[in-house]
Amino acid sequence: MRRSCAVMVALAALTALSAGCDPVKSDAINALGGETPGVRNGPLHRPGQPCTLCHDGEIGDPPAFSVAGTIYETPADASVAAGATVSMLDSVDAGYEAGTNSAGNFYVTPGQWSPRFPIVRVVVSSVGGGTVVTMQSDVGRNGSCATCHFDPAGLDSPGHVYLALPDGGTPP
Amino acid sequence: MTARPIIAFAAMLASVAGCTSPNTGATVTPEAPPQDEFPYVAQLMVHRCGTLDCHGSVYRNLRVYGDEGLRYSPNDPNARPCIPASTTGDEVAQDYDSVVGLEPESLSTVVANHGADPESLTLIAKSTGLAAHQGGTLFHPGDDAYVCMTSWLAGSTNTTACLDALPLKVCGLPAATSVDGGAP
Numbered sequence: 565m566r567r568s569c570a571v572m573v574a575l576a577a578l579t580a581l582s583a584g585c586d587p588v589k590s591d592a593i594n595a596l597g598g599e600t601p602g603v604r605n606g607p608l609h610r611p612g613q614p615c616t617l618c619h620d621g622e623i624g625d626p627p628a629f630s631v632a633g634t635i636y637e638t639p640a641d642a643s644v645a646a647g648a649t650v651s652m653l654d655s656v657d658a659g660y661e662a663g664t665n666s667a668g669n670f671y672v673t674p675g676q677w678s679p680r681f682p683i684v685r686v687v688v689s690s691v692g693g694g695t696v697v698t699m700q701s702d703v704g705r706n707g708s709c710a711t712c713h714f715d716p717a718g719l720d721s722p723g724h725v726y727l728a729l730p731d732g733g734t735p736p
Numbered sequence: 737m738t739a740r741p742i743i744a745f746a747a748m749l750a751s752v753a754g755c756t757s758p759n760t761g762a763t764v765t766p767e768a769p770p771q772d773e774f775p776y777v778a779q780l781m782v783h784r785c786g787t788l789d790c791h792g793s794v795y796r797n798l799r800v801y802g803d804e805g806l807r808y809s810p811n812d813p814n815a816r817p818c819i820p821a822s823t824t825g826d827e828v829a830q831d832y833d834s835v836v837g838l839e840p841e842s843l844s845t846v847v848a849n850h851g852a853d854p855e856s857l858t859l860i861a862k863s864t865g866l867a868a869h870q871g872g873t874l875f876h877p878g879d880d881a882y883v884c885m886t887s888w889l890a891g892s893t894n895t896t897a898c899l900d901a902l903p904l905k906v907c908g909l910p911a912a913t914s915v916d917g918g919a920p
Contacts, residue, residue: 704787
């Protein structure tokens with residue numbers, strides 16, 4: 565019993581060590597920079613960043629998220645959309661709805677919903693449902709919005725997720 | 737007694753042969769499936785494979801460009817996912833090269849055999865779940881997507897199946913509109 569326990573501890577340590585040795589992941593996390601002064605670790609931190617890079621469930625990391633991201637008001641500025649609703653539907657018709665907090669962040673834990681990728685429908689609506697935006701493509705396999713939706717918009721990114729164009733229209 | 741020197745000589749020859757560099761000038765001209773029908777296959781791949789978090793990434797060996805994901809637009813820096821809202825001819829050409837260049841010898845064999853044994857291609861083996869694929873199983877034998885891909889490999893693309901495998905709208909427009917670049 566004592567021996568099998570020791571083996572398990574050794575295996576766990578090895579797993580943690582190997583996770584910490586992933587240079588690609590380490591570089592990506594380092595590239596995110598430090599915390600914003602005055603904002604502590606928690607639901608309001610790091611809006612707009614690829615959440616599941618750290619929140620991936622590996623040993624020693626923060627709690628795992630299956631899907632998480634940040635919703636903004638418009639494409640041009642950094643005003644976040646608090647109180648928005650993000651409705652998602654996966655490839656086996658299982659859905660989940662999450663709300664954004666005052667930082668514009670939303671997050672879903674695997675215990676709440678573990679989507680079977682691809683997520684085939686994502687609809688974001690503003691407080692009261694006045695503005696409704698439907699994502700134009702599937703989410704292939706990555707639960708972080710910001711993995712694809714990063715700034716600046718370009719050939720490989722539509723830019724951050726936003727609810728309305730500056731003129732009040734909705735995104736394409 | 738005389739066998740030892742012969743064995744030693746043979747071993748030496750084998751080791752020299754093992755050190756021979758590959759012929760860097762060797763090329764393969766694949767017998768490829770038709771390019772004129774590929775826009776339908778390309779659009780299917782753009783939707784099913786080419787999201788920005790999967791093969792719509794320059795870091796993938798099989799790189800897929802298209803309207804729903806990564807754009808290939810040397811002359812239009814303002815291009816974005818879904819802008820313009822159709823896959824362009826340049827993107828279809830890039831996708832064709834991606835697919836045909838993946839396993840040219842195996843592809844040639846499948847095409848020469850009129851599409852027989854498509855699962856021998858990694859492209860089909862991965863997408864049908866026969867080979868490990870981080871994106872999971874995307875097509876099932878007999879479904880529209882599978883028929884689209886394999887009919888193209890057989891030389892006669894079932895364009896109806898290709899369109900039926902897409903959602904009704906792509907980038908806000910009817911799916912058929914997205915099959916734009918180079919469509920016959």
